[in-house]
Amino acid sequence: MYFLSYKTCIEEGDLVIAYISRENMTPLIMDPKLTYNNKFGTFRHSDMIGKEYGTKMPSHNGRGFMYLLHPTPELWTHVVPHRTQILYIADISFITTYLDLKPGSIILESGTGSGSFSHSLARNIAPNGHLYTFEYHEERAKAAKQDFERHGLSDLITIECRDVYKEGFGITDLVHAVFLDLPAPWDAIASAKAAFKQKRIGKICCFSPCIEQVQRACASLNEHGFVEIKMFECLIRNQEVHTIPVYTVKDAVSKIKVQQDKKRKRNEEEASNSKAAKSPRIKQDPPNLYVSKTPTEAKGHTSYLTFATFLPVLDDEIEIIDKVNELD
Amino acid sequence: MDNQYVFIVLPSSNIKVVKLQKDTTVSLGKFGTFHTNDIIGKPFGHSYEIYDRDKIKVIRNVAFYEVDDSGANNQETIDDPSKQKLSYQDIEQLKKDGMEGQDIIKKVIESHSSFDKKTEYSKAKYIKRKESKFSRVFTPVRPTLYSVWEYFFAKNPSKIRDMRIDTLSQMLTISNARAYAKLLVVDDTQGLLITGVMERLGGSYGIVLGIHDGEYHNYDIVRYMNFSKKVNDSLMVLSWQQIFKEESPFNYQDESKLSQKDLKFYLRKKANYEKVQEARKILWKGGFDGLLVASQYQPESILDTLVPYLAGSRPIIIYHINREVLVNTCVHMRISGKFLNPQLTESWLREYQVLPGRTHPSMSTSGGGGYLLQATYTSTIT
Numbered sequence: 001m002y003f004l005s006y007k008t009c010i011e012e013g014d015l016v017i018a019y020i021s022r023e024n025m026t027p028l029i030m031d032p033k034l035t036y037n038n039k040f041g042t043f044r045h046s047d048m049i050g051k052e053y054g055t056k057m058p059s060h061n062g063r064g065f066m067y068l069l070h071p072t073p074e075l076w077t078h079v080v081p082h083r084t085q086i087l088y089i090a091d092i093s094f095i096t097t098y099l100d101l102k103p104g105s106i107i108l109e110s111g112t113g114s115g116s117f118s119h120s121l122a123r124n125i126a127p128n129g130h131l132y133t134f135e136y137h138e139e140r141a142k143a144a145k146q147d148f149e150r151h152g153l154s155d156l157i158t159i160e161c162r163d164v165y166k167e168g169f170g171i172t173d174l175v176h177a178v179f180l181d182l183p184a185p186w187d188a189i190a191s192a193k194a195a196f197k198q199k200r201i202g203k204i205c206c207f208s209p210c211i212e213q214v215q216r217a218c219a220s221l222n223e224h225g226f227v228e229i230k231m232f233e234c235l236i237r238n239q240e241v242h243t244i245p246v247y248t249v250k251d252a253v254s255k256i257k258v259q260q261d262k263k264r265k266r267n268e269e270e271a272s273n274s275k276a277a278k279s280p281r282i283k284q285d286p287p288n289l290y291v292s293k294t295p296t297e298a299k300g301h302t303s304y305l306t307f308a309t310f311l312p313v314l315d316d317e318i319e320i321i322d323k324v325n326e327l328d
Numbered sequence: 329m330d331n332q333y334v335f336i337v338l339p340s341s342n343i344k345v346v347k348l349q350k351d352t353t354v355s356l357g358k359f360g361t362f363h364t365n366d367i368i369g370k371p372f373g374h375s376y377e378i379y380d381r382d383k384i385k386v387i388r389n390v391a392f393y394e395v396d397d398s399g400a401n402n403q404e405t406i407d408d409p410s411k412q413k414l415s416y417q418d419i420e421q422l423k424k425d426g427m428e429g430q431d432i433i434k435k436v437i438e439s440h441s442s443f444d445k446k447t448e449y450s451k452a453k454y455i456k457r458k459e460s461k462f463s464r465v466f467t468p469v470r471p472t473l474y475s476v477w478e479y480f481f482a483k484n485p486s487k488i489r490d491m492r493i494d495t496l497s498q499m500l501t502i503s504n505a506r507a508y509a510k511l512l513v514v515d516d517t518q519g520l521l522i523t524g525v526m527e528r529l530g531g532s533y534g535i536v537l538g539i540h541d542g543e544y545h546n547y548d549i550v551r552y553m554n555f556s557k558k559v560n561d562s563l564m565v566l567s568w569q570q571i572f573k574e575e576s577p578f579n580y581q582d583e584s585k586l587s588q589k590d591l592k593f594y595l596r597k598k599a600n601y602e603k604v605q606e607a608r609k610i611l612w613k614g615g616f617d618g619l620l621v622a623s624q625y626q627p628e629s630i631l632d633t634l635v636p637y638l639a640g641s642r643p644i645i646i647y648h649i650n651r652e653v654l655v656n657t658c659v660h661m662r663i664s665g666k667f668l669n670p671q672l673t674e675s676w677l678r679e680y681q682v683l684p685g686r687t688h689p690s691m692s693t694s695g696g697g698g699y700l701l702q703a704t705y706t707s708t709i710t
Contacts, residue, residue: 005508069641072643093502097496215687241655243659
C-alpha cells in the first residue's frame with residue numbers, strides 16, 4: 001500500500017527507496033537479515049527498520065550515507081527496471097489533468113510498458129476508481145502484474161496480456177478516459193470508442209513521438225466522431241542554480257595592475273639579484289549573485305500528446321443501435 | 329446539473345459562467361435565450377442551436393472538415409466589401425424574420441459574388457468567421473480543473489498568479505496529491521491551487537489545510553467545480569495569524585439564557601471558533617504529507633514557518649512566475665540542509681494545429697508557464 005498512503009516509520013517488509021544521489025537510487029524491501037552494499041559502505045536493513053522515512057542514514061562502517069525515502073509513483077519511475085521507455089513527469093502531469101483523473105475515475109491504458117505510468121494512474125484514481133491496462137508483450141505484462149501485486153495495487157489495476165490491434169479491448173460502456181501509448185493508435189480507436197461510458201462525455205489521449213503518427217491518429221479520431229481534437233507538447237526545463245561573483249571594470253583594471261606589479265618586481269629582483277619583501281596581498285571577495293542557467297544539453301522532445309473528446313451517444317442514436325442489435 | 333455552475337461557450341468563442349437553476353431562462357445576449365430545463369439532465373459534450381427565440385435543438389459536433397484544395401489561389405483576391413451583396417440591414421431583417429443562424433450563413437455565402445474564387449482554406453475560414461457572428465449555437469461545458477483554469481487564465485491571468493495548467497498539473501503530481509493525503513497549501517491564486525488539491529484528494533479521504541492571506545480566505549475558484557459536500561468539507565483554513573500559538577479564548581455562555589436572536593449569532597460564532605481550533609490542532613499535531621506554495625510572500629519565510637509541520641520524506645513544491653524569487657529560495661534550501669535535492673524548473677508547453685496538410689505550432693501562445701522549485705523534506709539532520 002506504499003503508493004496509496006504514507007507511513008512515518010520504516011517497518012519490516014516495507015519498500016524503501018534508497019537515495020544515494022539524483023542519478024543513483026535503488027529500491028529495497030526491508031528484511032532484517034539483509035545488508036545493502038554500495039561504494040559508500042554497508043547498510044544493514046536492521047539499522048533502517050524503525051527509522052523515520054526521510055532519515056539520513058550513515059553506513060555501518062561510516063564511509064558515507066544515503067537517504068531513506070518513502071516510495072511515490074514519481075520515485076518509482078527512477079528505480080523501475082526500464083523494460084520500455086517511460087513517461088516523463090511533465091507529460092504524466094498534463095495528461096492526468098486533461099483526462100480529468102481523480103478518485104473514482106475508471107480508465108483504460110494501453111500498453112502497460114514498464115507499469116510506471118500505471119502506478120501514477122492508480123495513485124490518482126484510488127481508492128474507488130479502476131485502471132484497465134493492456135500489454136501485448138507477455139513477459140512485460142507478467143513483470144508489471146508482479147509489481148502491482150507487491151505494491152498493493154491489485155485491487156485497483158486489472159492487467160491483461162492482449163493484442164489490442166487484433167482483439168480490441170473487450171470492454172464496453174465502462175471507462176471515463178482512455179490513454180493510448182501504442183505505435184499505431186488508429187488501429188485501437190474504434191475499440192477504445194466502445195469502451196467509453198456511452199452516455200457521458202469522455203477524454204482520450206494518444207501518446208506518439210512522431211508527427212506522422214499524430215496526423216493519422218487525428219484523422220482516425222475525426223472519423224470516429226471524436227471532437228475537440230487538440231495536440232500539445234510539454235517539457236520541463238531544468239535551471240541549474242549557481243552562485244557567481246560579480247566583478248566590475250574596476251576589478252578588471254586592478255587585476256591588470258596586480259599582474260604588472262608582479263612583473264615589475266620580478267624584473268627588479270632579477271636586476272638586483274635579491275628578493276624584495278613580499279607586499280601583503282589584499283584580496284576582497286566580490287559580492288555574490290544567485291543565478292540560474294539552463295543545462296548545456298536537455299531533453300528536447302518526449303512525445304506529442306493528442307487529446308480528443310468522446311461525445312455521449314444521443315437518445316435517438318441509442319434507439320438506432322438497439323434496433324440494429326435486435327436485427328442481429 | 330440543477331444548481332450547478334456551467335460554462336457556456338458562445339458562438340463568438342466567449343465564455344459565460346452560469347449557475348443553472350431549474351425552471352428559469354438564461355439569456356445569451358444577442359444570441360438568444362434558452363430554458364434551463366431543456367439542458368438540465370442532458371449529458372455534456374453536445375451543442376445546441378437556439379431557434380424560435382427560446383427553443384433549442386441538439387447540434388451534432390464535428391472536429392474538422394476534410395478540406396480538398398481545388399487549386400484556387402489568392403492571385404485575384406481583392407479586398408472589396410462590395411462583393412457582399414447583403415447589407416447589414418438585410419441581415420438584421422432576416423434575423424427578425426426568425427431565420428435560423430445556419431440559413432443566414434448560407435444566404436451570406438450565396439450573396440458573396442466571388443466566394444467561388446477563394447481557396448478552400450479561405451472558404452473554410454470565411455464560414456467560420458460568419459458562424460461566430462450569425463450562428464446561435466452554444467455549448468455547455470462541464471467545469472473541470474482544466475476548463476476552470478482555462479476560463480480564469482483567459483479572463484485575468486494575474487489573479488491566478490499567471491499559473492499555467494501544465495505547471496499546476498506538475499504541482500499536483502509532484503506533491504503526490506491523492507486520496508488519504510494530508511496537505512498544507514499556501515494559495516494566493518484565488519483558490520485555483522486549492523481546487524486542484526481538493527479534487528485530487530476527493531473528499532473524506534484526506535485533509536487540505538489552506539493557509540490564507542488576510543483575515544478571511546478568498547478561494548473564489550473552488551465553488552465553480554460543483555464539489556460535493558464531502559469534498560468541500562475536506563478543506564480547512566487558517567490565516568497566517570491563526571497558525572501561531574497565541575491563545576484567543578472564547579467566551580462560552582449558557583445557551584439556555586440567550587434570546588432566540590442572540591442564540592443564533594452565538595452558535596455561529598461558536599461554530600467558527602471551534603472550526604479554527606480544530607484546524608489549529610491538526611496543524612500543530614504536524615506530520616503533513618506535503619507543502620504546496622503559490623504565494624506572494626517570500627518562500628523562505630513560508631518554509632521557516634510551515635516546514636516544522638511536515639513529516640519526513642515528503643515533497644515541497646513552490647511556484648512563482650518570477651525565477652529570481654525561487655533562485656534565492658533554492659540557495660536558502662541548500663544552505664539549510666533540511667531539503668534533499670532542491671530543483672528549479674521551468675514549464676514549457678506548445679500547442680499545435682493539426683489539420684490535413686496544415687499542421688504547425690499555434691501562431692500565438694502563452695509566453696511562459698512559470699517556475700517550480702521542488703525538494704524533499706528530510707526529517708533528520710546528522
